[in-house]
Amino acid sequence: MASQKSKQFDPVANLHEIEEKFEMFQILNEEGEIVNTDADPKLSDDELVELMRRMVFTRILDQRSISLNRQGRLGFYAPTAGQEASQIASHYALEKEDYILPGYRDVPQIVWHGLPLSKAFLFSRGHFIGNQIPEGVNVLPPQIIIGAQYIQAAGVALGMQKRGKKAVAVTYTGDGGSSQGDFYEGINFAGAFRSPAIFIVQNNQFAISTPRELQTAAKTIAQKGISAGLPSILVDGMDPLAVYVATRDARERAVNGEGPSLIETMCYRYGPHTMAGDDPTRYRTSDTDSKWEKKDPIVRFRKYLEAKGLWNEEKEAEVIENAKEEIKAAVKEADAAPKQKVTELIRNMHDGDLPYNLQEQYEIFKEKESK
Numbered sequence: 625m626a627s628q629k630s631k632q633f634d635p636v637a638n639l640h641e642i643e644e645k646f647e648m649f650q651i652l653n654e655e656g657e658i659v660n661t662d663a664d665p666k667l668s669d670d671e672l673v674e675l676m677r678r679m680v681f682t683r684i685l686d687q688r689s690i691s692l693n694r695q696g697r698l699g700f701y702a703p704t705a706g707q708e709a710s711q712i713a714s715h716y717a718l719e720k721e722d723y724i725l726p727g728y729r730d731v732p733q734i735v736w737h738g739l740p741l742s743k744a745f746l747f748s749r750g751h752f753i754g755n756q757i758p759e760g761v762n763v764l765p766p767q768i769i770i771g772a773q774y775i776q777a778a779g780v781a782l783g784m785q786k787r788g789k790k791a792v793a794v795t796y797t798g799d800g801g802s803s804q805g806d807f808y809e810g811i812n813f814a815g816a817f818r819s820p821a822i823f824i825v826q827n828n829q830f831a832i833s834t835p836r837e838l839q840t841a842a843k844t845i846a847q848k849g850i851s852a853g854l855p856s857i858l859v860d861g862m863d864p865l866a867v868y869v870a871t872r873d874a875r876e877r878a879v880n881g882e883g884p885s886l887i888e889t890m891c892y893r894y895g896p897h898t899m900a901g902d903d904p905t906r907y908r909t910s911d912t913d914s915k916w917e918k919k920d921p922i923v924r925f926r927k928y929l930e931a932k933g934l935w936n937e938e939k940e941a942e943v944i945e946n947a948k949e950e951i952k953a954a955v956k957e958a959d960a961a962p963k964q965k966v967t968e969l970i971r972n973m974h975d976g977d978l979p980y981n982l983q984e985q986y987e988i989f990k991e992k993e994s995k
């Protein structure tokens with residue numbers, strides 16, 4: 625009998641083949657030129673200008689937040705400069721009825737989704753009013769526990785689907801967050817139940833000081849979505865048009881009953897991890913910084929819009945001026961909020977009878993606060 629030689633399956637070649645498939649999706653290059661005409665979302669002039677306005681506003685908000693923090697007028701703050709395309713252009717593809725489950729760096733998206741800016745400042749100050757989300761604003765408070773919002777997003781998405789809503793739950797984490805168990809549980813559950821969720825991993829290259837290379841042996845984070853059965857894409861996270869299209873398409877699939885998607889956005893945070901003492905010069909070189917600054921989302925979008933005659937210096941100055949005014953008014957509003965009381969803190973944490981030791985403290989503070 626002639627022996628039939630079976631073709632050996634080569635797991636190493638298979639891995640390489642899969643990893644090579646994750647080319648970075650880009651529409652607008654660093655020079656502000658469309659390099660992928662087929663994928664151009666063809667946004668209207670007004671839509672393009674509005675997207676630019678939101679990104680510029682967000683850059684100013686970041687600069688103002690950093691100085692307010694340095695003046696002791698804000699508390700916890702995680703800088704966002706460099707991540708405007710990842711954050712704002714992904715949000716731009718969403719609808720009001722969609723739910724956002726942010727991480728601590730994702731305050732801009734929830735502000736653009738309707739959270740009053742004054743509340744964002746109160747959140748930064750640790751004031752409970754900052755986490756009281758107004759009715760009709762579909763956002764959850766920013767999650768500090770890395771990756772925890774991924775499981776919640778799978779559940780929120782499933783809940784919306786069960787109620788027959790044509791909407792999605794969108795959640796963000798960082799490259800570091802993709803190492804958490806919650807990340808895998810979230811994408812796996814959502815995949816298994818075909819929850820209308822969009823999982824966005826903003827790969828800003830570092831988890832505090834830990835570089836992406838030490839985070840995982842996988843070549844991309846996007847490929848992890850494949851293992852859970854999710855359409856997954858690696859996107860140029862400094863390209864607003866590519867991020868917009870990837871999110872728009874993921875949303876369309878989700879509301880059409882095709883289940884969740886994963887999007888990895890390649891980006892960079894220019895500033896420190898948070899304002900609590902991180903010094904990026906200890907783990908990054910200025911060469912790396914300038915390499916990424918050349919990819920800046922606002923710079924390339926500005927070039928694109930200027931070439932179309934939709935943007936100019938004057939227009940940008942006006943947007944910046946308005947942003948500063950709006951931020952100033954929101955700080956004033958946050959300053960006017962009543963001082964947070966310890967008794968309120970205790971009551972917000974505990975319903976009904978308090979444990980005896982807390983009851984004692986409650987009485988002490990009640991007495992102090994009444995004076």
Ligand SMILES: Cc1ncc(C[n+]2csc(CCOP(=O)(O)OP(=O)(O)O)c2C)c(N)n1
Pocket residue numbers: 729768769770797798799800801802828830831832897
């Ligand atoms: C479960 C958990 N572990 C550790 C921390 C401490 N921590 C805060 S931010 C951070 C790094 C997260 O990096 P990444 O997910 O890449 O997000 P980025 O800050 O870069 O946006 C760590 C480890 C935490 N908040 N939660």
Ligand SMILES: [Mg+2]
Pocket residue numbers: 798799800826827828829830831832
């Ligand atoms: Mg990171």
